[in-house]
Amino acid sequence: MDPKKRSSDKASQEMLKHTDETGLETAWDRFEQQEPQCGFGKLGVCCRICTMGPCRIDPFGDGPQAGICGATADTIAARNLVRMIAGGAAAHSDHGRDVAHTFKMAAGSDSCDYMVKDELKLREVAARYDIKIEGRETKEIAGDLADAVMAEFGKQEGTLVSAAAYPPPARQKVWEKLGVTPRSIDREIVEIMHRTHIGVGSDYKNLIKQGLRACLADGWGGSLIATELS
Numbered sequence: 203m204d205p206k207k208r209s210s211d212k213a214s215q216e217m218l219k220h221t222d223e224t225g226l227e228t229a230w231d232r233f234e235q236q237e238p239q240c241g242f243g244k245l246g247v248c249c250r251i252c253t254m255g256p257c258r259i260d261p262f263g264d265g266p267q268a269g270i271c272g273a274t275a276d277t278i279a280a281r282n283l284v285r286m287i288a289g290g291a292a293a294h295s296d297h298g299r300d301v302a303h304t305f306k307m308a309a310g311s312d313s314c315d316y317m318v319k320d321e322l323k324l325r326e327v328a329a330r331y332d333i334k335i336e337g338r339e340t341k342e343i344a345g346d347l348a349d350a351v352m353a354e355f356g357k358q359e360g361t362l363v364s365a366a367a368y369p370p371p372a373r374q375k376v377w378e379k380l381g382v383t384p385r386s387i388d389r390e391i392v393e394i395m396h397r398t399h400i401g402v403g404s405d406y407k408n409l410i411k412q413g414l415r416a417c418l419a420d421g422w423g424g425s426l427i428a429t430e431l432s
Contacts, residue, residue, distance in 0.1 A: 203230060222389035252400040271400045280406035281398040284413035288394040291416045295387045295424020302351045305431045306378065309344035318344050327430050330367035351427045357386040363420045382411055384419035395404055
């Protein structure tokens, strides 16, 4: 494939030309090797969630219109999509968890290789979490902030503090109206895995709504934590 069709970036085009000339395999080469891709998979109507399958829906209406469990094309496509969301949210957010643990170690030990360098930002972020900052040492504030952000992952009640402390109020009202305000990071990911299992959720609209909630828990939770503490 012409490098210009693979990327509009001139530097990338030069690199792709080099890989072609030297015989190095890239994602583009592997993509071409996969052609033609599975039509059922591209439409999202193939399901391998349980061991009764795999099942696939005929998109043209002539063959099966439901999986063995009764899931329709809409349900299967929604399940597949939100499970991908769960995987992405878990990857991004667990990076935030690692950063939070490192931050906790830096706050509680003089021997840690990491330290708080931007005290102004520390105080700004701590204030968003309603942590007392006046008259306190940097490490005290950092320790409380580390505990606060780690609690965002597994809290059992309420909603994400960061989802109320950072987004514009008007946006938060939209989330409340739609019922997608994130509660805790891990909970939204686990609930996707729960709802998409056989015999649980089948309403594609509710499945997509849960996917949105997990997206917000990632973007305004785990990923935000990783960014703010880095």
